[in-house]
Amino acid sequence: MAxxxxxxxxxxxxxxxxxxxxxxxxxxxxxxxxxxxIASRICHDLISPMxxxxxxxxxxxxxxxxxxxxxxLIEQSITHANTRLRLYRLAFGTVxxxxxxxxxxxxxxxxxxxxxxxxxxxxxxxxxxxxxxSKLVFLLILCVESAxxxxxxxxxxxxxxxxxxxxxxxxMKLDEGLWRMLDHQNPGAELNAARVHFGLLAxxxxxxxxxxxxxxxxxxxxxxxxxxxxxxxxxDASPDGT
Numbered sequence: 073m074a075x076x077x078x079x080x081x082x083x084x085x086x087x088x089x090x091x092x093x094x095x096x097x098x099x100x101x102x103x104x105x106x107x108x109x110i111a112s113r114i115c116h117d118l119i120s121p122m123x124x125x126x127x128x129x130x131x132x133x134x135x136x137x138x139x140x141x142x143x144x145l146i147e148q149s150i151t152h153a154n155t156r157l158r159l160y161r162l163a164f165g166t167v168x169x170x171x172x173x174x175x176x177x178x179x180x181x182x183x184x185x186x187x188x189x190x191x192x193x194x195x196x197x198x199x200x201x202x203x204x205x206s207k208l209v210f211l212l213i214l215c216v217e218s219a220x221x222x223x224x225x226x227x228x229x230x231x232x233x234x235x236x237x238x239x240x241x242x243x244m245k246l247d248e249g250l251w252r253m254l255d256h257q258n259p260g261a262e263l264n265a266a267r268v269h270f271g272l273l274a275x276x277x278x279x280x281x282x283x284x285x286x287x288x289x290x291x292x293x294x295x296x297x298x299x300x301x302x303x304x305x306x307x308d309a310s311p312d313g314t
Contacts, residue, residue, distance in 0.1 A: 111164035126150045155184040163210040171203035190223030214269040219246050234298035
């Protein structure tokens with residue numbers, strides 16, 4: 073009986089093994105796409121419980137009259153966390169072909185970011201945008217935040233061939249190596265979790281064939297996002313070959 077019982081357990085055990093050659097066993101998802109999927113999953117799974125916590129705080133305030141600075145701090149922290157999750161979902165998450173983002177969604181996010189943070193945000197003449205293009209802009213916003221760690225004002229406006237972003241602050245801190253990465257002058261810049269948006273922005277600029285130019289003045293950082301110039305053909309060259 074013992075042998076039969078052991079044999080029965082062996083018959084019910086299934087070991088799943090990938091026997092395909094190593095080249096065939098690899099995921100077909102590109103590494104950058106896999107990272108975006110992970111970001112989307114994390115943001116998706118956290119937004120619902122954060123919303124539930126916010127609702128619970130409101131019920132406590134209504135049903136039991138709970139109030140005070142401690143409750144205000146909890147409420148502000150929940151709002152801030154929800155807002156950053158929305159931002160990270162747009163900047164780091166997956167984007168489907170043809171997806172759009174509305175003017176109202178952009179406006180509500182920037183208003184929420186301005187409410188309790190150190191920065192103020194304004195997108196002048198915002199309109200419906202392709203979601204992929206807005207991903208580029210929100211990654212750029214994260215990079216500008218890194219340059220303004222003590223706070224500042226960030227204004228985005230339409231330009232004839234793209235977008236202009238102006239950041240104003242009394243104090244700025246620009247990591248030259250990271251910003252040079254964005255125009256491919258320093259592809260080997262060291263990244264960490266706090267700087268990952270620079271690497272993602274450089275990657276996205278190349279994927280969308282966009283160029284970022286930067287101009288600095290005291291208290292002002294001006295960025296111009298526009299389509300990359302098309303490569304010149306030999307027929308377009310000057311007679312002397314230059």
